[in-house]
Amino acid sequence: MTNQTQTTGANMSLAQRAWSIRRHALRMGEVQGQGYIGQALGVADLLAASYFHALRYRPGDPEWEGRDRFYLSIGHYAIALYAALIEAGVLPEDEIGTYGMDDSRMPMSGMASYTPGMEITGGSLGHGLGIAVGAALGLRRKGGDQRVYNLLSDGELGEGSTWEAVMSAVQWKLDNLIALVDFNDQQADGKTTDALARGPEAPKWAAMGWFAQEVDGNDLSAVVAALDAARDHPEPQPRVIICRTKMCKGVPFLEHREITHFVRVEADEWARALAHLDAERPL
Amino acid sequence: MTVEPPFGAQSRRKSQFTPRQAPQGGGKTSAMIASLDAEGRQTVSAPFGHALTDLAKTRDDIVGLSADLSKYTDLHVFAQAHPDRFYQMGMAEQVMVSAAAGLAREGFTPFATTYAVFASRRAYDFICMAIAEENLPVKIVCALPGLTTGYGPSHQATEDLAIFRGMPNLTIIDPCDATEVAQATRAIADIPGPVYMRLLRGQVPDVLGEFGYQFQPGRAQLIHDGSDVLFVSTGLMTMRCIDAARRLKADKIDCAVLHVPTIKPLDIATITAEAARKGRLVVVAENHSVIGGLGEAVGAALMREGVHVPFRQIGLPDEFLDAGALPTLHDQYGLSVDAVATRVKAWL
Numbered sequence: 138m139t140n141q142t143q144t145t146g147a148n149m150s151l152a153q154r155a156w157s158i159r160r161h162a163l164r165m166g167e168v169q170g171q172g173y174i175g176q177a178l179g180v181a182d183l184l185a186a187s188y189f190h191a192l193r194y195r196p197g198d199p200e201w202e203g204r205d206r207f208y209l210s211i212g213h214y215a216i217a218l219y220a221a222l223i224e225a226g227v228l229p230e231d232e233i234g235t236y237g238m239d240d241s242r243m244p245m246s247g248m249a250s251y252t253p254g255m256e257i258t259g260g261s262l263g264h265g266l267g268i269a270v271g272a273a274l275g276l277r278r279k280g281g282d283q284r285v286y287n288l289l290s291d292g293e294l295g296e297g298s299t300w301e302a303v304m305s306a307v308q309w310k311l312d313n314l315i316a317l318v319d320f321n322d323q324q325a326d327g328k329t330t331d332a333l334a335r336g337p338e339a340p341k342w343a344a345m346g347w348f349a350q351e352v353d354g355n356d357l358s359a360v361v362a363a364l365d366a367a368r369d370h371p372e373p374q375p376r377v378i379i380c381r382t383k384m385c386k387g388v389p390f391l392e393h394r395e396i397t398h399f400v401r402v403e404a405d406e407w408a409r410a411l412a413h414l415d416a417e418r419p420l
Numbered sequence: 421m422t423v424e425p426p427f428g429a430q431s432r433r434k435s436q437f438t439p440r441q442a443p444q445g446g447g448k449t450s451a452m453i454a455s456l457d458a459e460g461r462q463t464v465s466a467p468f469g470h471a472l473t474d475l476a477k478t479r480d481d482i483v484g485l486s487a488d489l490s491k492y493t494d495l496h497v498f499a500q501a502h503p504d505r506f507y508q509m510g511m512a513e514q515v516m517v518s519a520a521a522g523l524a525r526e527g528f529t530p531f532a533t534t535y536a537v538f539a540s541r542r543a544y545d546f547i548c549m550a551i552a553e554e555n556l557p558v559k560i561v562c563a564l565p566g567l568t569t570g571y572g573p574s575h576q577a578t579e580d581l582a583i584f585r586g587m588p589n590l591t592i593i594d595p596c597d598a599t600e601v602a603q604a605t606r607a608i609a610d611i612p613g614p615v616y617m618r619l620l621r622g623q624v625p626d627v628l629g630e631f632g633y634q635f636q637p638g639r640a641q642l643i644h645d646g647s648d649v650l651f652v653s654t655g656l657m658t659m660r661c662i663d664a665a666r667r668l669k670a671d672k673i674d675c676a677v678l679h680v681p682t683i684k685p686l687d688i689a690t691i692t693a694e695a696a697r698k699g700r701l702v703v704v705a706e707n708h709s710v711i712g713g714l715g716e717a718v719g720a721a722l723m724r725e726g727v728h729v730p731f732r733q734i735g736l737p738d739e740f741l742d743a744g745a746l747p748t749l750h751d752q753y754g755l756s757v758d759a760v761a762t763r764v765k766a767w768l
């Protein structure tokens with residue numbers, strides 16, 4: 138079942154959408170010669186399922202009151218969300234060459250005032266879920282049936298403010314709030330699970346009172362099923378999907394590199410990555 | 421050139437190992453609910469809570485949030501009158517502020533309340549990035565500004581103005597009394613961006629009513645004129661300056677009081693015009709550290725505008741203050757009427 142009101146390319150598969158999102162992101166990375174491409178490739182399937190299966194929105198009217206809200210806490214994932222917004226028709230594809238440039242609508246860290254479809258200013262981690270709590274309360278006050286999605290990272294689970302928001306969402310029984318955790322187990326200094334976010338992750342959220350699911354975030358069918366289950370869950374509680382993702386997914390020579398938070402890509406490797414992706418285009 | 425040592429820099433703190441005796445014949449208390457006022461002056465109960473309650477009757481967009489301090493910020497009055505519009509967010513200032521941002525995104529005008537120490541020290545990043553960076557109309561209203569409790573540094577927000585002045589988009593208000601708290605509550609609801617307002621709560625003195633005062637955002641206003649001294653004051657120090665001016669009149673010292681409730685944006689035009697009048701000592705008085713508050717803002721503005729006049733600062737010293745009874749502390753740190761009058765005489 139699809140909720141989004143996107144009309145163009147309605148016969149494209151989610152796999153094709155995810156492929157395009159990866160391609161847009163790689164092209165942006167090529168513009169700057171850098172970028173959080175590992176995260177963008179890793180989260181592309183989750184964004185494809187979100188924007189082409191779960192979310193309600195109007196590409197030409199990004200502030201449409203009836204839209205589902207999609208809050209990106211992790212500002213450095215902006216390259217991934219721009220790629221999804223381009224694929225969704227919210228941002229024009231021909232602005233890819235402006236990524237990270239002066240006067241661009243696509244700065245390297247996501248900010249609400251720069252970009253249509255970028256709902257909040259992220260980057261200071263641990264803010265998004267709390268803002269989502271307030272927006273979910275506000276939508277309920279207005280009697281709307283829109284949902285608030287917050288894409289956060291495993292690293293943000295180390296911020297105490299995230300857990301304030303986790304408790305608050307349960308307190309207010311926010312069944313219109315869906316948290317998506319991109320769990321790639323990488324943060325700036327190394328593995329997330331070597332720092333603060335030692336599992337088990339889904340049971341932790343469940344114990345706090347959330348409807349928690351854990352899926353392979355690079356398995357489109359699994360992500361779609363989890364998004365449907367999160368939407369259809371009958372209990373008055375907030376929902377979270379822990380998405381285990383693989384950094385650099387879809388570009389094997391990068392996948393196999395020693396993965397860190399900031400993946401180093403040499404100048405000639407962008408074209409190589411794009412060529413690989415083009416060879417693997419889904420039918 | 422002489423440099424004046426900070427007033428009251430002598431702490432009364434003694435070794436924690438020195439035994440003490442209970443005072444004979446009743447002592448003063450450091451209880452949280454302490455009066456700011458001279459005895460006998462008229463007070464108003466919970467002016468913020470009542471003003472917000474009334475405003476909400478005509479404004480559906482107004483909601484209130486508390487981080488477990490509604491009874492201590494007078495928001496409980498609003499909560500009782502409009503229970504469906506009150507959000508008890510628990511002892512969690514960061515999510516309270518973030519949720520206020522989310523509510524503002526959905527078209528509401530949230531009044532988020534806590535103590536000034538917790539908003540400024542604990543929730544700063546959230547106020548800055550979730551609210552101010554996006555210029556959302558969240559009103560952060562905080563009790564116990566400066567030295568208004570004897571509980572000690574954990575509750576004394578002696579540097580909140582210094583912390584918040586550097587935040588772009590933020591309007592900062594420090595009301596003087598009950599009249600102004602009520603007027604400013606209504607006024608800030610109409611300001612399109614974020615506001616930080618220092619709150620006097622509980623039984624709040626009414627001082628400005630007799631002057632026919634009307635709060636205007638961004639405006640400094642002359643409460644009364646005088647030829648020898650120009651007090652440039654904000655918050656509760658304006659009531660101290662008004663009383664000190666009366667006392668100094670007996671010594672033939674004629675004091676003007678320019679009240680500056682909006683710390684940011686600062687009404688530089690009015691302040692420099694008043695300060696530029698010849699023959700007056702300019703004394704900036706604030707319930708805040710001498711670092712980073714109104715005093716430094718006015719001093720810098722006068723320098724920039726080329727107004728070179730005798731200039732003094734009354735404010736709290738750059739130190740963690742003592743615990744104790746509020747009147748004792750106001751004497752000790754120079755915020756009492758006596759202390760203000762004594763220092764002005766010494767400076768002339």
